[in-house]
Amino acid sequence: MDRFSVVIAGGGVAAIEGLLRLRRLAGDAVNITLLAPNEEFYYRALSVKEPFALGGAERHEIRQIVRDSGAEWVKDTLAWVDPDGQVVHTGGGAEVGYDALLVAIGARLEPIYEHATTFRDAEADALLTGLVKDIEGGYTKSVAFIAPDGPVYQLPLYELALMTASRARAMGMDDAEVIVATPDAAPLSIFGSAVSDAVSGLLADAGITVHAGTVARVPAANRLQLAPGGDELEPDRIVALPRVVGPEIRGLPGVGAHSFVPIDAHCAVPGAGGRIFAAGDATDFAVKHGGIGSQQADTAAAAIAYRAGVEVEATPFQPVIRGVLLTGGDPLYMEARLVGGGSFESQVSDAPLWPSGDKVAAAELSGYLDRA
Ligand SMILES: Cc1cc2nc3c(=O)[nH]c(=O)nc-3n(C[C@H](O)[C@H](O)[C@H](O)COP(=O)(O)OP(=O)(O)OC[C@H]3O[C@@H](n4cnc5c(N)ncnc54)[C@H](O)[C@@H]3O)c2cc1C
Numbered sequence: 001m002d003r004f005s006v007v008i009a010g011g012g013v014a015a016i017e018g019l020l021r022l023r024r025l026a027g028d029a030v031n032i033t034l035l036a037p038n039e040e041f042y043y044r045a046l047s048v049k050e051p052f053a054l055g056g057a058e059r060h061e062i063r064q065i066v067r068d069s070g071a072e073w074v075k076d077t078l079a080w081v082d083p084d085g086q087v088v089h090t091g092g093g094a095e096v097g098y099d100a101l102l103v104a105i106g107a108r109l110e111p112i113y114e115h116a117t118t119f120r121d122a123e124a125d126a127l128l129t130g131l132v133k134d135i136e137g138g139y140t141k142s143v144a145f146i147a148p149d150g151p152v153y154q155l156p157l158y159e160l161a162l163m164t165a166s167r168a169r170a171m172g173m174d175d176a177e178v179i180v181a182t183p184d185a186a187p188l189s190i191f192g193s194a195v196s197d198a199v200s201g202l203l204a205d206a207g208i209t210v211h212a213g214t215v216a217r218v219p220a221a222n223r224l225q226l227a228p229g230g231d232e233l234e235p236d237r238i239v240a241l242p243r244v245v246g247p248e249i250r251g252l253p254g255v256g257a258h259s260f261v262p263i264d265a266h267c268a269v270p271g272a273g274g275r276i277f278a279a280g281d282a283t284d285f286a287v288k289h290g291g292i293g294s295q296q297a298d299t300a301a302a303a304i305a306y307r308a309g310v311e312v313e314a315t316p317f318q319p320v321i322r323g324v325l326l327t328g329g330d331p332l333y334m335e336a337r338l339v340g341g342g343s344f345e346s347q348v349s350d351a352p353l354w355p356s357g358d359k360v361a362a363a364e365l366s367g368y369l370d371r372a
Contacts, residue, residue, distance in 0.1 A: 003031045004308035007088055007096055008071075009078040010104035011036030011062055012044075013290040013360055014280025018102050018297035020364035023069045025305040025312050032071040033096060035078055035088065036062060045290055045359045047121035048159045048326060051128035052167060057121070060369065068368070078105055081251030083272050100275050100304045103252065103261060104297060107281035107288060109242035112148040113218040116238040119156060128160070131237055135168050135176055142177035144224050144235040146216040149183045151244040151288050158187055158199055159326045160239065165206040166328025179235060181211040181226055190287055191321060191336040192346030198334075202327060216240075244281060244288045252276070260284035265316035267300035277304060291322045294362030322354050322361035333357065 006022060008015050011034065019034055043058040050056040066073040077091035081103075087095050111118040117127055134140035145161045147154075161180045168176035180203065184190070187199045187210060203210050214226040218240070224233040246260035253262055253271060261278040262270055263285070269276040277300035280293030299317040306314040321344070325332040335353045336346035347353065356366035 004029060004099045005031045005033070005097065006100045006102065006304055006308075007033045007035055007098040008102045008104060009035045009088065010102075010106060010280070010282075011038040011041060012104065012106050012280065012293075013362055013365060014104035014106070014282075014293035014297045015102070016041055016065060016368075017294040017362045017365045018104055018279055018301050019065070019069055019071060020368055021298045021301035022102075022304055023071070024364065025301060026308055026310045029310050030305070030308050032069070033074055033098075034062070034066050034071050035074045035076060035090065035096065037075060037077045037091075038062060039075070041065060042122070043360070044121045045155070047124040048156050048163065050125040051132045052163050052328070053129075054163075056125070058369070065368075078103065078249060080249060081276070083251060083276060086275060098275070100277065100307055102297070102300050102304065103249070103269070103276065103278040103282055104280045104293070105247050105249070105282050107151075107244045107246060107260070110245045111240070111242050113146070113216075113238070113240045115218045115221045115223075116146065116240040118240050118242050119160065120242065121153075121156070128239070131239070132164065132167060134237075135164060135173060136171045138173055138176075140236045141175060142179065142235040143237045143239065144179040144181060144233065145239050145241075146181040146218075146224070147183065147241045148243050149215055151286070152241045153244065153288055154184075154188055154190060155323055155325060157182060157241055158203065161208050162202060162206055163326060163328040165208050169206075177235070178206070178208045179211070179224075179233065180208055181214050181216045181224070183215050184212060186212050188325075188334070190344070191323070191334050192344030194346040195334045195336060195348050196346075198332060198348040199325065202325075202332065246284075247282045252278075263296070263317075266303040266314060267296045267317055268303060274307065285319070287319070287321060289321055289323065290360035290362065292319055294360065294365060295319060298363060324357070324359040326359075 217225040248259040279296035336344040
């Protein structure tokens with residue numbers, strides 16, 4: 001009898017975590033094909049360090065990861081899915097059949113402000129090293145970091161602001177002004193009040209001015225308008241986060257204006273016959289965070305292993321948001337648990353709150369990278 005075949009589309013945190021977890025749970029009971037265009041797994045969360053010459057995003061060869069996990073690698077993209085035929089069609093025109101499919105292809109980044117520098121993590125060094133040098137040299141006196149409304153990666157907004165302020169102080173540029181503008185009611189409010197209060201305190205101690213609950217407009221390179229307050233600022237430089245939008249794959253249902261893939265409590269895509277699963281930024285879960293994507297990948301891997309006939313407990317997804325905020329000084333460890341009614345119970349510490357203490361809390365991936 002043919003072995004149960006699983007296609008995992010993607011080459012980021014969610015896909016690799018899903019690959020490693022599925023292999024550990026199901027062993028030889030499944031054939032796994034990784035469908036990913038990238039030659040390297042890239043640890044995007046560390047990219048904010050690059051402009052400050054503090055190291056950079058780790059990279060690991062996909063070839064090695066698939067070899068270590070006994071999978072096959074198809075270096076191509078997922079173009080569209082035929083759920084009835086149980087086939088994925090690749091960008092290169094190939095067809096790959098599956099018994100179960102895990103879609104973990106991430107989201108797309110949409111620049112919102114024409115007159116601001118959009119922070120894209122893959123180009124962090126090229127985009128912001130010049131700005132950091134200008135701050136250090138006293139040529140740039142004020143910089144605003146802004147987030148558009150809609151889904152964004154939350155942490156880099158505050159990390160970039162804190163690290164910039166810290167660097168300016170270290171270089172004796174005490175008159176440098178750092179501003180943050182966010183539509184959120186308070187910094188990192190998604191993590192709950194303990195985290196939000198701690199981060200607000202760090203920002204205040206660093207002398208950073210925070211405009212929370214505001215939607216920013218950037219009508220020209222040095223003009224920042226904030227609604228509803230009506231403040232008009234003229235920072236020397238404006239750096240904006242991109243909006244995170246869904247992947248829009250034909251054959252998969254999408255929801256909302258940004259077409260993220262809907263998932264149920266087992267990370268299965270509703271209406272796809274119980275054979276298609278999704279994890280990570282591609283899904284409609286509101287928080288775009290690697291630690292969440294890896295928990296979803298673990299949940300989906302258990303459900304797929306169960307479907308393949310492996311005796312395994314497939315427990316539903318119970319989100320815990322874990323994050324490490326880089327500050328330019330000691331990092332801040334943050335953890336938030338959904339306690340019902342949409343509210344979070346959160347805690348902060350200057351010591352790791354989970355075993356690995358990694359910036360992206362991913363159970364299998366962390367262990368693998370430690371050994372790699
Ligand atoms: C600067 C920054 C700091 C962050 N800090 C943290 C943090 O501290 N902690 C945390 O948990 N999260 C953090 N995040 C968020 C975290 O990086 C993302 O949530 C995480 O990378 C999402 O993982 P993913 O696998 O879903 O998507 P991605 O990491 O985006 O990976 C998607 C993968 O799919 C591949 N792909 C794309 N299209 C296709 C296709 N059509 N077919 C096949 N493959 C495709 C891509 O090549 C890529 O390999 C941060 C993000 C940024 C940008």
